[in-house]
Amino acid sequence: MSGQERDLRGTTAVVGVAESDLGEVGPHLSSLDLIGQATVRALADAGLDKSDVDGLFCHSAFFQLPPVTAAEYLGIRPRYSDSTAVGGSTFVGYLRHATAAINAGMCDVALITYGSTQRSTSGGLVSSAAPLTKSYETPFGPRLPVTSYALAAARHMHEFGTTREQLAEVAAAARKWAQLNPVAFDRGELTVDDVLSARMVSSPLTVRDCCLVTDGGGAVIVTSAERARSLPKPPVFLLGAAEAHWHKDIFQMPDLTVTAAAETGPQAFDLAGLRPDDVDVLQLYDAFSINTLLFLEDLGFCQKGEGGAFVEDGAIAPGGRLPVNTSGGGLSYCHPGMFGIFLIIEAVRQLRGECGERQVSDPEVALVHGNGGMLSSQVTALLGTEATL
Incomplete structure (x- = not known):
C-alpha cells in the first residue's frame, strides 16, 4: 500500500449513524x-444540520441517478457526489x-445513505439494473443469488468436510444476537435443528x-477527525480500508x-497497523451462512x-469467544437488498457503547466487511476509538 494512503489513517471519523424504520x-x-x-x-446523532452536508454518497435500485435524486429529496446541494455501485459492499x-x-478538500461533511422497500414493494430481489447482455450461466436457469452461494457452500463442504x-451454527448465533436487538426483524427462537429442518432453497442451503x-434505510455521517472531536458523540475513526473485486458471475470465481x-483483509490490517487478534467485534456481510465462514477464513481469524x-x-x-454480527446480521436483523451500511451502523454503536443488552465489553477496534454480487466485490474497513490512534 502507498505511504500516501497509509497517511490517511485516523484522519476521518464517523460522527453520526441511524436506521430508518425497518x-x-x-x-x-x-x-x-x-x-x-x-x-x-x-444528523441529529451527529449534532449537525443538513446545511453542513456537502458530500453525498448514495446508491439504490429504487430510483435513477441516486445522488441527484436523493439530494433533491433531502434539499441539499453537495459539491461532491459518488454513486459507485459494486453491490452490498458499496457502502463500506x-x-x-x-x-x-x-x-482532498472536495467536501467537509459526507453523508452516506441508502434506502430500500424491497419487502413491501416486491418481496424479492430488486437488481440495480437489468443486464443488457446475458451471462453464460443464463441457460442453466440459476436461482440467483442463492444458487451462487449454494455452490460455494457445497464446494466448501466437499473440500474441507x-x-x-456448522453452517446452521452461523444462523443460530445471528438469531441469538437478534434476540438482544429490539429492532431486529426476526427475534423468535432458532436452533441448529430448526435451520437444518427448514425448507431447502438451494442445496445445501x-x-x-x-x-x-x-x-430499511440507513445513514452514516463522516467528517474530518478535527471537526469530529468538536461534536457531541465520541468519534469512531477509520483506521484502514481496502476494496477488491475478482469476478461478477460465479462461474468466473477463481x-x-x-x-x-x-x-482486502490483509491490506486493511496493514493500513491500520493491526492484526486479527486486535479486533474486538466483527460485522460481516452474512447474506448467507456460508459468507461468515468464508470471511472468517479469508480475513485471517482462522x-x-x-x-x-x-x-x-x-x-x-x-x-x-468472538462477537460476530451483534445486530443479528442480514440473517435475523434486516436485509433490504444491500446490507453494507447497516454493518457500519452497528460497528459504530458498539464502539460507542450504545448497544444495550448486546453490548460487547469495552471494544476499541471493530472490523466491518462488505460483500457484493455473487461473492464478487469485497470491502474491508477497520474502525477504532480514540484509544487506537
Whole structure:
C-alpha cells in the first residue's frame, strides 16, 4: 500500500449513524422516505444540520441517478457526489471514498445513505439494473443469488468436510444476537435443528441459511477527525480500508472457497497497523451462512477450511469467544437488498457503547466487511476509538 494512503489513517471519523424504520414499512413510505428518516436521525446523532452536508454518497435500485435524486429529496446541494455501485459492499467502500474526498478538500461533511422497500414493494430481489447482455450461466436457469452461494457452500463442504450443522451454527448465533436487538426483524427462537429442518432453497442451503427480505434505510455521517472531536458523540475513526473485486458471475470465481476478502483483509490490517487478534467485534456481510465462514477464513481469524469448526458450540454467539454480527446480521436483523451500511451502523454503536443488552465489553477496534454480487466485490474497513490512534 502507498505511504500516501497509509497517511490517511485516523484522519476521518464517523460522527453520526441511524436506521430508518425497518421491517415492512408498507406502501405509504418510499425508499426516498426511508433515506429521509435515516438522514434526519443521523444528523441529529451527529449534532449537525443538513446545511453542513456537502458530500453525498448514495446508491439504490429504487430510483435513477441516486445522488441527484436523493439530494433533491433531502434539499441539499453537495459539491461532491459518488454513486459507485459494486453491490452490498458499496457502502463500506464509501467510507474509504469519503475519507479520500475529505482529505482532498472536495467536501467537509459526507453523508452516506441508502434506502430500500424491497419487502413491501416486491418481496424479492430488486437488481440495480437489468443486464443488457446475458451471462453464460443464463441457460442453466440459476436461482440467483442463492444458487451462487449454494455452490460455494457445497464446494466448501466437499473440500474441507464442512457440515450443514456448522453452517446452521452461523444462523443460530445471528438469531441469538437478534434476540438482544429490539429492532431486529426476526427475534423468535432458532436452533441448529430448526435451520437444518427448514425448507431447502438451494442445496445445501435452507431458507434459514438465507438472509431476510426487509425494507430499511440507513445513514452514516463522516467528517474530518478535527471537526469530529468538536461534536457531541465520541468519534469512531477509520483506521484502514481496502476494496477488491475478482469476478461478477460465479462461474468466473477463481476458487469457490476463496473470496477477494483474502486481498482486502490483509491490506486493511496493514493500513491500520493491526492484526486479527486486535479486533474486538466483527460485522460481516452474512447474506448467507456460508459468507461468515468464508470471511472468517479469508480475513485471517482462522485458517482456510477451518471456518466450520471455528463457529461450533456458539463461538460467535453472545457469550462466545468472538462477537460476530451483534445486530443479528442480514440473517435475523434486516436485509433490504444491500446490507453494507447497516454493518457500519452497528460497528459504530458498539464502539460507542450504545448497544444495550448486546453490548460487547469495552471494544476499541471493530472490523466491518462488505460483500457484493455473487461473492464478487469485497470491502474491508477497520474502525477504532480514540484509544487506537
